[in-house]
Amino acid sequence: MREHLVIAVAALAASACNCSTDLKTDAGSDASTDAGSDASTDAGSDSNLGAKVGSGFDTSDDGWTIVGDAQSQTVKPDFSGIGGNPDGLISAKDDVAGGVWYFKAPSRYLGDNSSTYGRQLNFDLKVTPITNPFDYSDVILEGDGLTVVYDASPAPGTSWTTFSVPLSEAGWKMDALSGAAASAADFKRVLAHMTDFQIRGEFNTGPDTGSLDNVRFGLKP
Numbered sequence: 001m002r003e004h005l006v007i008a009v010a011a012l013a014a015s016a017c018n019c020s021t022d023l024k025t026d027a028g029s030d031a032s033t034d035a036g037s038d039a040s041t042d043a044g045s046d047s048n049l050g051a052k053v054g055s056g057f058d059t060s061d062d063g064w065t066i067v068g069d070a071q072s073q074t075v076k077p078d079f080s081g082i083g084g085n086p087d088g089l090i091s092a093k094d095d096v097a098g099g100v101w102y103f104k105a106p107s108r109y110l111g112d113n114s115s116t117y118g119r120q121l122n123f124d125l126k127v128t129p130i131t132n133p134f135d136y137s138d139v140i141l142e143g144d145g146l147t148v149v150y151d152a153s154p155a156p157g158t159s160w161t162t163f164s165v166p167l168s169e170a171g172w173k174m175d176a177l178s179g180a181a182a183s184a185a186d187f188k189r190v191l192a193h194m195t196d197f198q199i200r201g202e203f204n205t206g207p208d209t210g211s212l213d214n215v216r217f218g219l220k221p
C-alpha cells in the first residue's frame with residue numbers, strides 16, 4: 001500500500017514536471033527561431049531605412065502617388081531633393097474640392113508583410129499652418145478584402161513630426177475610426193495579403209500642403 005502510494009505520487013510529480021518542461025521548451029524555441037530569421041531578413045539595403053520597406057526620397061518620389069483631391073489633374077506628388085528630414089521629400093497641395101487626400105505607397109510595399117507583425121510603421125509629416133483641423137483615418141491598410149485604419153493624432157506641425165504606428169491590432173479599427181476594433185486575426189490577414197497602404201496628407205479644412213519623408217514599414221520597435 002505505501003509503495004503504491006509512493007509510486008503514484010512520483011508518477012504525478014513526473015507528469016507535472018514533464019508538462020511544464022514542454023511548455024518552456026516550446027516557448028523558448030519559437031522565440032529564438034523568430035528573432036533569428038527576422039534579423040537576417042533585415043540585414044538589407046540602406047535605401048529601406050532599416051525597415052522591411054522604406055522611402056527616404058533622396059533622389060525621386062520612389063513611385064508614391066496621390067489619391068483624392070490634390071495636385072489638380074495628376075496623381076504625381078511634387079518631389080524636392082531638399083527640405084526633407086533630411087534631404088528629399090514628397091508633397092502635395094490640396095485642391096479643396098471635397099474628400100481627403102492621401103499619399104499612396106508603391107507596389108513594393110504590398111503583398112505578404114506577415115513578417116512585420118508586431119513591428120512598427122514610422123513616418124515623418126509636415127504641413128502648412130493648420131487653422132481648422134479635422135480628425136480622420138491617418139493610416140489605411142487593405143488586404144484580403146479587409147480595411148483597417150489608424151488614428152495617429154495629434155496632427156503634424158509645420159516642422160517635421162515623426163509618427164510611430166504599431167503593426168499589430170492595438171488601436172486599429174475596421175473600415176473607419178468609428179468602426180469596430182480590429183482583431184489580431186483580421187490584422188494578420190491584412191498584413192499577409194496587403195493590396196493598399198495610404199498615409200493621410202491633409203489636416204486642414206481648407207487649403208493646405210502636406211509633405212512626407214522617412215517612411216519605414218516593418219521597423220523593429
Ligand SMILES: [Ca+2]
Pocket residue numbers: 056057058084085086087088089213214
Ligand atoms: Ca528624405
Ligand SMILES: [Ca+2]
Pocket residue numbers: 094096202203204205206207208
Ligand atoms: Ca485641406
